[in-house]
Amino acid sequence: MTSLPRNNNSSTLSEEKTETGNQLFPVFLKLNELHTVLVGAGNVGLEKLTALLNNSPAAKVTVIALKVSTEVYQLAIENTTVTIREKQFEEQDLDGADLVIAATDDSVLNNYIRQAAHERKLLINVADKPSLCDFYLGSIVQKGDLKIAISTNGKSPTVAKRLKEVLNEGLPEEIDTTLQQLSTLRDSLKGDFTEKVKKLNEVTSVLVKPQSEFKNLFRWFIWGTIVISIAIVVSILWFRDPEFKDYVQGIDPIFYYFLGAGFLFAFIDGAIGMSYGVTSTTFSLSMGIPPATASMGVHLSEIMSNGIAGWMHYRMNNINWKLFWLLLFPGIVGAVTGAYLISSLEHYAQYTKPVVSVYTLILGVVIFRKALDLKAKRTSGKIKNIRFLGLGGGFIDAVGGGGWGSIVLSSLIAGGRSPRFSLGTVKLSRFFIALTGSLTFMSLLSGTRWAAVLGLVLGAALASPIAARISNKISTKAIMMSVSIIVILISIRSIVNFVLKVF
Structure with missing residues (x-):
């Protein structure tokens, strides 16, 4: 024995x-x-x-x-x-x-x-x-020859089970191929144990080796060259080509306001993963843009950014496909219904505007509370009715010009779901919801303030590739607090102005 x-x-x-x-x-x-x-x-x-x-x-x-x-x-x-x-x-x-x-x-x-x-x-x-x-x-995670055991010292099997789910989703099946290849490499090495370890360290160091300073400088050189080249071309056209100068001067000045606003709001969204819709809509309303047009501008500008983000999350296997399908179709139905409703009321914008302002005011308060509770423990129960969440999120997002991230993503994470997979799933589904919502708006609206819409779209597109890289160096809490205060004040101002006009 x-x-x-x-x-x-x-x-x-x-x-x-x-x-x-x-x-x-x-x-x-x-x-x-x-x-x-x-x-x-x-x-x-x-x-x-x-x-x-x-x-x-x-x-x-x-x-x-x-x-x-x-x-x-x-x-x-x-x-x-x-x-x-x-x-x-x-x-x-x-x-x-x-x-x-x-x-x-x-x-x-x-x-x-x-x-x-x-x-x-x-x-x-x-x-x-x-x-x-x-x-x-213990709970076991296995990918081929890789096996990970999880222990909570008997305190919480549920935590061990959740960690197992996260690791099972996060570790690709191909990691076993990596193990087999490293094993083959190890068997081919000659020398004593110390020499083999040194050689394996050299081979695998590329997996964790930080990018060289030269590569970082080269990347900034490329971006700098592009920006300078565009500036030179525009300057030459401005001083040498009267037609170009007349064309630029003939553009509605509101385009430039929304170009800068879209760029700024995309940076904010890149830092905290939310609030692009509410900030853009609040700004649009303050500039006199009707709610339906404001919402259309937000949805159009989010098609490309969410499409790129969704594709990247798909490539990184960050999509929970069951959750995706549960959110997608109800979200589309809600978005189309909301877009149809708010577009039908475009002629009554003076009345719908304060309603949307109340909505942005509520979202501003929500963002403010999230800023205060960034480190608070999640106590909400897991969301059961995902379809209803998608339907409500799509509808409110279309009516109010934003809120899909604030409502759907926040609810999923607060309910205990994986933040990484929730973010990837919400981003990918958001692309389709923004697309169908935009098509609905464009088919129903006439006399749209296209200068404002295009400025917002272009500004967000320019900021999206570099937003996360720069904005993540800023305090998330400070950004959220600033955004929420601005949104709350502008929303209150819009509501007060409406009340003063009526009474």
């Missing part, structure tokens, strides 16, 4: 709980070379047996139970290394065992099994009783 010795001088698990931190020592066992005795063959026993076989298909397991479930029998049929003994547990059943797992719902029997295991100096796991365990069966 290959017995795993116990150190009688080591701390017991109950004593470990008085220590700070996780005192467990992680090991990986060759279960195909050990004999595991599993007592219990109900639902818990099935869960334990499944975990053993999933990680070690050739594990040698003896299952002992008075009643054996059909599922456990099926696993025994599919795995010849599993033996079932349908009987009452006895001490001698542990003779020849290396590991013991107690998976019964009888606490007295579990204690009896534990005592018998300890008399034979065997390590035991007692299901759902951390204080009685010598070892835990």
Whole structure:
């Protein structure tokens, strides 16, 4: 019998709980070379047996139970290394065992099994009783030969499960190919262990090596050359070509205001991942643009930026496809409905404008509260009705000219979903929602202030490629506080002006 010795001088698990931190020592066992005795063959026993076989298909397991479930029998049929003994547990059943797992719902029997295991100096796991365990069966993430075990020291299996989901989604399947190639490279190396380690370090350093200063300077040189070239061409045309000068001077000055505003708002959105719609809409209303036209400008300018962002998230496997489809179609229906409604009321813009201002005021307060609670723990329950969230988010986004990120993304993250996958999914779905909303606006509106719309679109497009790179150096909290205060003040001003005109 290959017995795993116990150190009688080591701390017991109950004593470990008085220590700070996780005192467990992680090991990986060759279960195909050990004999595991599993007592219990109900639902818990099935869960334990499944975990053993999933990680070690050739594990040698003896299952002992008075009643054996059909599922456990099926696993025994599919795995010849599993033996079932349908009987009452006895001490001698542990003779020849290396590991013991107690998976019964009888606490007295579990204690009896534990005592018998300890008399034979065997390590035991007692299901759902951390204080009685010598070892835990942790959550496992596996990608080919890569295996990661997660332990919370028995404090929260739910946290371990969530971490497992995040790692399973985040680690690509191709990482096993990387391991195989590195293994082949290692086998081809000559020399002693030290020399092999040095060579592997040299080969893999490119994976984490920061970009050289030369590459950074070269990138800035390229961008600088492009900007200077455009400035030179415009200057030459301005001073040498009267027609070009007349054309530029004939452009509605509002175009330049919205060009700068779109550029600025795209920087803000790049820093905090939200508020582009609400800031753009608030600015548009303050400049006298009707709500429907303001919303159309926001949607048009977001088609390209969200399309690029969604494509990048798709390439990086940051999309939760089930969540994507649940959001997409309800979101499109909501966006089209909202765009149709606000466009139909374009002639009553003097009345719809204060309503939209109230909406932007609420979003401004929401952003302000988020700025104050950036480090607060999430306590919201997980969102169940994703379709309703998409429908409401699409409708409000179209009516108010923004809010998809503030409402949908914030709700998903607050509900405990992965921020990275939620962001990628929301960005990709936003592209289609912005596209369908824009088409609806364009088919229904006439006499649109195109100078303002084009300025906003162009400004956002110019800022999008470099927004995140520069804006992430600024304090997120400071930006959010500033944006929220500006939005709140402008919205209040718009509401007050409407009230004064009416009364």
